[in-house]
Amino acid sequence: MPAPDAPAPPPGPGDAAFDAERFRREGRRVVDWIADYLSTLAARPVQSQVAPGWVRSQLAAHPPENPEPLDAVLADLDRVIVPGLTHWQHPGFFAFFPAGSGGPSILGELLAAGLGVQGMLWITSPACTELETLALDWLRELLGLPERFASTGPGGGVIQDSASSGLLTAVVAARERVLAEAPARTTDIGRLVAYASAAAHSSVEKGVGIAGLGRAALRKIAVDARGAMDVAALAAAMAEDVRAGRIPCFVAATVGTTAAGVIDPVPAIAAEARRHGAWLHVDAAWAGAAAVCPELRGPIVAGAEAADSWGFNPHKWLPVNLDCHALWLADRRPLIHGLSMKPDYLRNAATESGAVIDYADWQVPLGRRFRALKLWMTLRMLGTEALRDRIRGHVAWAAWFAERVRSDSRFALLAPPSLSLVCFGLETGDEATAALLEQVNRRGRVCLSSATVGGRLALRLAVGGTLTRREDVEAAWAEVTAAANAATHDG
Amino acid sequence: MPAPDAPAPPPGPGDAAFDAERFRREGRRVVDWIADYLSTLAARPVQSQVAPGWVRSQLAAHPPENPEPLDAVLADLDRVIVPGLTHWQHPGFFAFFPAGSGGPSILGELLAAGLGVQGMLWITSPACTELETLALDWLRELLGLPERFASTGPGGGVIQDSASSGLLTAVVAARERVLAEAPARTTDIGRLVAYASAAAHSSVEKGVGIAGLGRAALRKIAVDARGAMDVAALAAAMAEDVRAGRIPCFVAATVGTTAAGVIDPVPAIAAEARRHGAWLHVDAAWAGAAAVCPELRGPIVAGAEAADSWGFNPHKWLPVNLDCHALWLADRRPLIHGLSMKPDYLRNAATESGAVIDYADWQVPLGRRFRALKLWMTLRMLGTEALRDRIRGHVAWAAWFAERVRSDSRFALLAPPSLSLVCFGLETGDEATAALLEQVNRRGRVCLSSATVGGRLALRLAVGGTLTRREDVEAAWAEVTAAANAATHDG
Numbered sequence: 001m002p003a004p005d006a007p008a009p010p011p012g013p014g015d016a017a018f019d020a021e022r023f024r025r026e027g028r029r030v031v032d033w034i035a036d037y038l039s040t041l042a043a044r045p046v047q048s049q050v051a052p053g054w055v056r057s058q059l060a061a062h063p064p065e066n067p068e069p070l071d072a073v074l075a076d077l078d079r080v081i082v083p084g085l086t087h088w089q090h091p092g093f094f095a096f097f098p099a100g101s102g103g104p105s106i107l108g109e110l111l112a113a114g115l116g117v118q119g120m121l122w123i124t125s126p127a128c129t130e131l132e133t134l135a136l137d138w139l140r141e142l143l144g145l146p147e148r149f150a151s152t153g154p155g156g157g158v159i160q161d162s163a164s165s166g167l168l169t170a171v172v173a174a175r176e177r178v179l180a181e182a183p184a185r186t187t188d189i190g191r192l193v194a195y196a197s198a199a200a201h202s203s204v205e206k207g208v209g210i211a212g213l214g215r216a217a218l219r220k221i222a223v224d225a226r227g228a229m230d231v232a233a234l235a236a237a238m239a240e241d242v243r244a245g246r247i248p249c250f251v252a253a254t255v256g257t258t259a260a261g262v263i264d265p266v267p268a269i270a271a272e273a274r275r276h277g278a279w280l281h282v283d284a285a286w287a288g289a290a291a292v293c294p295e296l297r298g299p300i301v302a303g304a305e306a307a308d309s310w311g312f313n314p315h316k317w318l319p320v321n322l323d324c325h326a327l328w329l330a331d332r333r334p335l336i337h338g339l340s341m342k343p344d345y346l347r348n349a350a351t352e353s354g355a356v357i358d359y360a361d362w363q364v365p366l367g368r369r370f371r372a373l374k375l376w377m378t379l380r381m382l383g384t385e386a387l388r389d390r391i392r393g394h395v396a397w398a399a400w401f402a403e404r405v406r407s408d409s410r411f412a413l414l415a416p417p418s419l420s421l422v423c424f425g426l427e428t429g430d431e432a433t434a435a436l437l438e439q440v441n442r443r444g445r446v447c448l449s450s451a452t453v454g455g456r457l458a459l460r461l462a463v464g465g466t467l468t469r470r471e472d473v474e475a476a477w478a479e480v481t482a483a484a485n486a487a488t489h490d491g
Numbered sequence: 492m493p494a495p496d497a498p499a500p501p502p503g504p505g506d507a508a509f510d511a512e513r514f515r516r517e518g519r520r521v522v523d524w525i526a527d528y529l530s531t532l533a534a535r536p537v538q539s540q541v542a543p544g545w546v547r548s549q550l551a552a553h554p555p556e557n558p559e560p561l562d563a564v565l566a567d568l569d570r571v572i573v574p575g576l577t578h579w580q581h582p583g584f585f586a587f588f589p590a591g592s593g594g595p596s597i598l599g600e601l602l603a604a605g606l607g608v609q610g611m612l613w614i615t616s617p618a619c620t621e622l623e624t625l626a627l628d629w630l631r632e633l634l635g636l637p638e639r640f641a642s643t644g645p646g647g648g649v650i651q652d653s654a655s656s657g658l659l660t661a662v663v664a665a666r667e668r669v670l671a672e673a674p675a676r677t678t679d680i681g682r683l684v685a686y687a688s689a690a691a692h693s694s695v696e697k698g699v700g701i702a703g704l705g706r707a708a709l710r711k712i713a714v715d716a717r718g719a720m721d722v723a724a725l726a727a728a729m730a731e732d733v734r735a736g737r738i739p740c741f742v743a744a745t746v747g748t749t750a751a752g753v754i755d756p757v758p759a760i761a762a763e764a765r766r767h768g769a770w771l772h773v774d775a776a777w778a779g780a781a782a783v784c785p786e787l788r789g790p791i792v793a794g795a796e797a798a799d800s801w802g803f804n805p806h807k808w809l810p811v812n813l814d815c816h817a818l819w820l821a822d823r824r825p826l827i828h829g830l831s832m833k834p835d836y837l838r839n840a841a842t843e844s845g846a847v848i849d850y851a852d853w854q855v856p857l858g859r860r861f862r863a864l865k866l867w868m869t870l871r872m873l874g875t876e877a878l879r880d881r882i883r884g885h886v887a888w889a890a891w892f893a894e895r896v897r898s899d900s901r902f903a904l905l906a907p908p909s910l911s912l913v914c915f916g917l918e919t920g921d922e923a924t925a926a927l928l929e930q931v932n933r934r935g936r937v938c939l940s941s942a943t944v945g946g947r948l949a950l951r952l953a954v955g956g957t958l959t960r961r962e963d964v965e966a967a968w969a970e971v972t973a974a975a976n977a978a979t980h981d982g
Contacts, residue, residue: 009891009961010884016877017593017810017869017957020530024522030598031518034605039511048617052846055621063629067874070598077602084618089607096615096836099858101607102508107521107561111568113600113812114525116580116592124587126539127575130546138554161652162856172701188681189703202832203857209829210663210855212680212703258836315858319508321604322860338700341693345587345749345942345951355543364701364855365653366694367590367806369813378508383558386507393501400500451836460836466508470500 016067026070033074034106037082038089038467045444046090048083055084086447091465091472095449097258097286098464102319104381108374109321119368122356123348129357132159132372135379139314139326142384143291146305149328151357156332158362159371161323163285164203165364166311167252169327169335171211173309174250174279176338181277193241195219196252197229197264201283204252213249227262227415227454229253235272248276253307255300256287259451260458261418263287266303274306279334281309285325286462288312290419293388296395309335317394317420317464318387320378324371327362336361394420394463397473401461404477410484414458423451423458430457432487439483446476507558517561524565525597528573529580529958536935537581539574546575577938582958585967586940588749588777589955593810595872599865600812610859613847614839620848623650623863626870630805630817633875634782637796640819642848647823649853650862652814654776655694656855657802658743660818660826662702664800665741665770667829672768684732686710687743688720688755692774695743704740718753718906718945720744726763739767744798746791747778750942751949752909754778757794765797772800776816777953779803781910784879787886800826808885808911808955809878811869815862818853827852885911885954888964892952895968901975905949914942914949921948923978930974937967 058080088099119128136157140149149155160166171194178192192213196204198220209215219241222233238248251273253264266282273280284291284300289312291300304310311327314320329335340361342351350356360366379387402417405424415423425433434450437459441447448459461476549571579590610619627648631640640646651657662685669683683704687695689711700706710732713724729739742764744755757773764771775782775791780803782791795801802818805811820826831852833842841847851857870878893908896915906914916924925941928950932938939950952967 007891009964010887011961015810015881015884015957015959016873017595017881018529019594020526023529023594023597024526026594026598027522027526027601028519030601030605031515031522034602035511035515035518037605038509038514050617052613052617052841052844053621055618056625059622059625061625063633063870064874065876067877068871070872073868073871081618081622084616084621085606085608086614086616088609088616096609099607099609101604103510103514103517104508106514106601106604106607107517109604110518110521110597110601111525113592113597114521114528115576116590116597116812117576118579118587118590118813122543123577125575125577125579126541126543127546127572130544130575131550131572134547134550134552142554162858164856164858168701168855175703189705190679190681202834202837206830206832206855206857210659211701212666214680258834319506321607322609322858323856339697341697343693343749345940346693347941350543353543364659364697365655365814366697367653367655367813377564379554380559380564381561382507383555385556386558390506390508393506396501400498449836450838466506468506470502473500 029070041087041090041467044087044090046092046447047086047441047444050084055080089465089467091467091469092446092475093465094461094463094476095447097316097462099322100315100318100320102378102466104377105319105321105374108377112370112373115370117370119370120360120366121346121348121351121358123350128370128372129359131376132359133157133357135372135376136326136328138379140328143288144294144297144301145310145328148305148330149310154332155328155330157326157328158359159375160325160327160363162325163283163311163313164206166325166327167203167281167283168207168210169339169363170279170281170309171207171250172338173335175211175213177279177334178247178249180337189213191245191247192249193217193219193246194250195221195234195237195248197221197223197254199223199227199257199259199262200252200254201258201285227257227260229264229269231265231268231272234269238272238276242276248278250279250281252281252283253303255282255284256418260415260423260453261287261421262415263299267306270303270306279308280306282307282311284310284312286313286316287419289314289317290391292384293391296391296419314375317391318378319382319466320375324375332362339363397470398422398461398463401473401477408481414453414456420463422461423453425456425458426484433457433459436480436483436487439486440479443479443483446472446479520561532578532581532958535578535581537583537938538577538932538935541575546571580956580958582956582960582963583937583966584956585952585954586938588807588953590813591806591809591811593869593957595868596810596812596865599868603861603864606861608861610861611851611857612837612839612842612849614841619861619863620850622867623850624648624848626863626867627817627819629870631819634779635785635788635792636801636819639796639821640801645823646819646821648817648819649850650866651816651818651854653816654692654774654802654804655697657816657818658694658772658774659698659701660830660854661770661772661800662698662741663829664825666702666704668770668825669738669740671828680704682736682738683740684708684710684737685741686712686725686728686739688712688714688745690714690718690748690750690753691743691745692749692776718748718751720755720760722756722759722763725760729763729767733767739769741770741772743772743774744794746773746775747909751906751914751944752778752912753906754790758797761794761797770799771797773798773802775801775803777804777807778910780805780808781882783875784882787882787910805866808882809869810873810957811866815866823853830854888961889913889952889954892964892968899972905944905947911954913952914944916947916949917975924948924950927971927974927978930977931970934970934974937963937970
């Protein structure tokens with residue numbers, strides 16, 4: 001029987017971490033701060049000009065004992081943090097690939113943080129799981145990806161933080177499928193090999209390394225003149241490995257290489273992978289978004305019907321904030337086999353019924369944020385037609401820029417323009433091109449990045465920012481030519 | 492020379508994804524929605540009562556062609572999403588471990604999304620990297636962790652998404668250290684073994700599996716009567732593996748087990764790890780936060796001076812939102828060796844100078860959000876004393892609850908209370924305890940979870956929510972006793 005005279009618990013302080021009225025006030029200030037930041041961004045240099053250590057040197061070296069007001073934080077943001085940023089949302093940011101963002105997505109992140117739920121299992125917040133499954137089915141439909149990736153079959157989609165993590169989990173699934181199928185004790189991980197083109201993203205080598213195959217187990221297959229994987233070379237490498245007693249386990253095909261946006265011949269690669277029972281993963285991290293446009297879709301989704309996994313990042317070229325990698329599986333079982341853990345402290349009737357998805361089983365981490373909100377809100381609040389318009393505008397602007405490059409005899413296109421990506425350089429060579437890049441980025445109106453394309457240093461202009469307008473693409477060309485003029489003049 | 496008559500780029504639509512005035516309006520509405528949600532949460536059932544598939548069945552099956560207003564999204568949030576959530580921020584949520592949240596942290600997430608920068612390299616946003624390094628140094632100091640984890644030496648701290656990912660990267664670092672030190676070709680991954688107690692978190696086995704050692708390479712060391720790792724059993728297992736030609740590679744010690752909050756004898760475990768040259772990782776995912784209080788710190792940081800890596804989740808018991816795992820390394824080189832990739836498209840002078848940190852080299856993904864903001868803003872806007880008060884309040888409330896359990900002969904404490912965690916059950920046995928859990932959670936005022944502790948089913952009450960007040964802990968006891976009374980009555 002309970003003790004009748006139970007004393008009350010000790011008082012304990014009211015928790016300072018949340019006060020609704022304060023949150024309303026401060027939330028408005030932060031919303032306004034962001035609106036001001038984004039709408040005045042064009043006036044700032046795109047790339048941070050600070051020296052290593054400067055940011056830290058400007059901030060308190062120790063945490064404060066007593067609370068400081070939001071004002072103090074915002075003052076430091078203005079004074080120290082903002083000058084220390086390279087502004088990925090700047091309309092003149094054309095470097096790397098774009099970092100997706102947009103009003104609905106930012107509000108989706110805010111809501112996810114405000115709700116503060118943790119969706120590791122279906123039971124720990126059913127809506128967190130079911131909205132994700134739905135949003136990935138929406139996205140599959142929107143991209144025209146095959147039915148086999150729909151969650152209603154043996155496969156389905158999941159949001160991961162990045163293409164690197166998506167790829168790692170695909171390698172793990174591939175590895176488990178091979179090891180599970182092999183006769184006991186005759187196969188070990190040291191015999192497994194993986195394949196990707198020499199132009200594939202570094203995350204393939206990183207993932208193969210993390211998964212314990214060893215980085216040396218990745219065969220970097222030669223590329224053809226276009227920069228796409230040479231399928232004959234792939235076939236030869238696989239045959240050679242089999243002859244040597246190794247087991248082809250994983251093939252990554254790239255749809256849109258990082259350097260130049262080149263699309264591998266996925267159907268032919270799929271045939272080679274199938275011949276050896278290897279897992280085929282398609283990495284469409286950046287280019288995948290363009291499949292929302294039916295007229296661009298063909299080469300992007302070609303071969304997807306033969307892929308075991310297919311991934312792209314809405315957080316690159318769709319207006320969805322990092323982190324949002326969409327990964328689809330044709331068969332989710334090997335993935336779950338490699339990643340599921342069922343400790344007693346997570347046991348629950350819904351899981352045991354088999355009727356629900358527990359997304360912790362589809363990823364490296366256990367805990368997970370409610371990332372589906374930002375994706376679902378973006379699709380709803382913009383509508384699919386606006387996403388197509390956006391992609392089409394970016395592609396047209398890149399084509400315009402490429403035409404300018406072609407029209408100027410000092411410059412060369414170093415690869416055919418791919419979607420919204422243009423790779424170009426100075427005819428006078430890599431050294432001049434490198435100097436041009438430094439000059440352009442130092443001027444601060446636009447920011448480009450570089451890569452090696454066909455053995456030459458290329459400047460990369462990737463159109464895709466949410467705030468980028470046609471004037472900014474014009475400005476990019478003006479900046480490039482101004483820097484080239486200055487160099488010619490100096491020379 | 493440039494063509495003089497360059498036409499303007501095609502118009503392209505104004506991008507619908509961001510409009511500053513609309514963002515101000517909608518941002519305010521979402522801030523208010525969150526404030527309303529959090530301040531009326533106590534009136535809702537903690538745990539979602541929906542059936543599998545209900546959430547999805549209530550939402551549009553296809554993405555809309557045309558934009559929908561924020562109102563439509565908020566209406567669906569109220570009608571479908573909120574009933575489909577288990578409310579981790581509910582004042583009566585005592586299940587699993589708490590999911591940290593707080594006003595400053597939510598605003599930090601909002602700012603991170605609004606800034607939309609990507610901090611993979613120092614150069615891609617210096618402030619994103621330097622604020623993270625600073626915030627982790629602050630946190631090290633606040634927890635009283637050894638100087639060896641400071642970023643000013645060969646080690647340093649990094650924010651990862653989860654304890655699982657932190658642990659995986661530690662396994663990879665350990666693996667690389669062993670393989671790098673071993674004479675060429677004499678060592679392969681199949682000989683590496685790892686160790687953790689049988690009560691360690693499932694992420695250890697998951698991480699060892701992902702990293703390619705194989706789940707069977709994890710030795711689950713027996714625990715003593717307290718539930719802590721039996722160091723003699725560890726020593727015996729290591730010796731046996733060495734005799735059999737295997738290589739002890741990685742040892743995970745747990746500070747605060749998931750089931751019952753038990754602390755492993757880290758100093759003694761460290762001595763065994765050192766004897767065999769194995770990497771020592773300390774997983775203090777939940778309990779680590781309590782080290783902010785000097786009077787609780789001793790057992791939590793004991794042995795940290797001998798650990799190669801030490802991690803905890805501010806996103807559990809500090810008011811910082813998921814995802815925020817703090818991982819410190821004594822020597823960052825093996826980690827970077829295992830995870831760094833330097834493709835040509837990321838080459839830059841700052842990286843080559845060696846004067847900066849590129850955090851992509853410290854984690855699985857390449858891209859990264861500006862997560863340091865929410866941590867730094869929480870520390871500044873609350874101050875360190877408020878964090879200590881918070882922890883002390885929760886510990887005192889848990890002690891009060893444990894005292895109630897002790898005072899009621901129908902109940903038994905199934906483990907000594909640990910910090911803010913109480914494990915208890917009905918004297919009549921596991922079946923009755925399981926029925927009690929279901930009954931309590933169905934009533935909806937509070938939510939508990941369960942685990943196996945010392946072979947018995949225990950209910951877990953983990954105090955730690957930002958909105959939880961003393962009344963809620965009182966209510967938890969009232970709910971538990973009411974359910975027990977009803978059960979006695981029924982029986």
